[in-house]
Amino acid sequence: MKLRLILGDQLNPLHSWFAQRDSEVVYALFESREELTYAPHHRQKMLAFLHGMQRFAEWLRAEGHSVEHWTLDEPRQRGSLRANLEALKTEWEARTGQTVAVEYQEPDEYRLDQALSGIGQCVPSEHFLTERDGVRRHFASKKTYLMESFYRVMRVKWNVLLDTSGQPEGGTWNFDAENRSSWDPAQQVPREWRAHHDLRELDARLDRHGIPRWGESAAADFPWPSDRPEALDVLDHFVEHALALFGRYQDSLAEGQDFLFHSRISFALNTKMLHPLDAVRAAETAWRRAPERYPLPAVEGFIRQVLGWREYVRGIYWDQMPSYAERNFFGHDRPLPPWMYTGQTRMRCMQVAVDQSLRTAYAHHIQRLMVVGNFALLAGLDPRELDTWYLGIYIDALEWVELPNTRGMSQFADGGIVGTKPYVSSGAYLNKQGNHCASCPYSVHEKVGPNACPFNSLYWHFYARNRPQLERNPRVGMVYRTWDKMKPDHREALLEQAESNLQSINNL
């Protein structure tokens, strides 16, 4: 007999485990208190994972497999994955008189890898396009972890956007320079893809068991996909309606627009309802069939995110864990202001990003990086607390992808593994990329004074206070030259303004 564990982020019906029915195999899915509470999760995130598991258990049964799906209501519950698995193994051994072997798919998170270690045979999850140690091997002989070099190898390995002689289509590997326009408020955005699931019963179960959570539940009309057919539908919708303008508005920020031209496939990918090649091939096929409709920079830009960044950050995670979770290059330790949990700040860009995250469990990349992450880094927020925030609030947040993005890309807390310089900006960049500043009570054009945009003075405060760590970075030398050229009283005024902002951070 075999007992096979399926984790909440392993909802992949294409896994070879399921290719044939076997009366000697039982599949186990557990709602576990430990998993639901290791970080304070957004209501929609919890519902989306539990609903996906429920649908997966139904699918397995319909395919003729034997399934044990323990909800929180299950009397045999032991509260943790490992304890549940051990209890079920003992039960099946008593019931059948046979030894029961446990199998599980390679977990993506270090925490679960440790928790399940030694419990049985670990098999590949058949999802990623590189091995766990693929990034470590790729960069073994290199001085820096440049994503671009890894990405090119992945393009060749998977034969993506290559011409018949093996060269990159369009004559270049990366069209980033042609992407990333400012937002045009006259631009129509695609209608939103959404499912319509009634998850009130599931939500009530979480209430009954006192599982703490935050954000809007949307349980009565739940919008996120629950299985592979719905996930493929999200991807089709994106290719049909948004891919062509994905690149152009990739870095835009827009009033009243939650999703712009982003795909919203991260939840489906991270739960493995979608395979990364589904997304890569769908975009490439669209371009090959209709190049006049799908600009190559948009298609290449999208493919780079999935084939490049996603695989790269996973490799960084497995290369650097567990010490990566302790990295704090700047020694930042300021607690998160309470408005990070309510959205009640006057800074319009932050208000929109946090409010939207609470409402939808989603923010697009530039909101996560250049709005929330930018502010956090400028203000010196504690990266550990920030990780917990990011890990809790987003529908797609799993530590293997959240941590390298937060500690690495966004907070530079790894000292420059993922990024070569900190991603920070003053208000000018935010104003250029979108239209939040127009309705903000702070003035993006003022640097000091009660109405000055806090990003402006905090930007200089960040560079001034971290000069010893950053001065020798060749990519930031220019910043210090500009700072040194400023009149001393102007520098003084900027630092005083920033100090005042930091003192009243809870009321910004």
Ligand SMILES: Cc1cc2nc3c(=O)[nH]c(=O)nc-3n(C[C@H](O)[C@H](O)[C@H](O)COP(=O)(O)OP(=O)(O)OC[C@H]3O[C@@H](n4cnc5c(N)ncnc54)[C@H](O)[C@@H]3O)c2cc1C
């Ligand atoms: C501070 C911070 C935290 C983040 N936390 C997460 C997280 O917990 N989970 C997560 O999946 N992504 C995370 N990201 C990466 C990225 O912001 C999200 O993948 C993206 O916003 C999801 O929306 P989308 O599906 O519409 O993506 P799109 O913009 O449409 O991009 C397509 C896909 O590319 C992949 N992708 C794009 N950028 C990245 C990236 N930097 N790292 C990994 N994959 C990427 C995702 O799978 C995404 O679905 C984070 C980024 C930052 C800056």
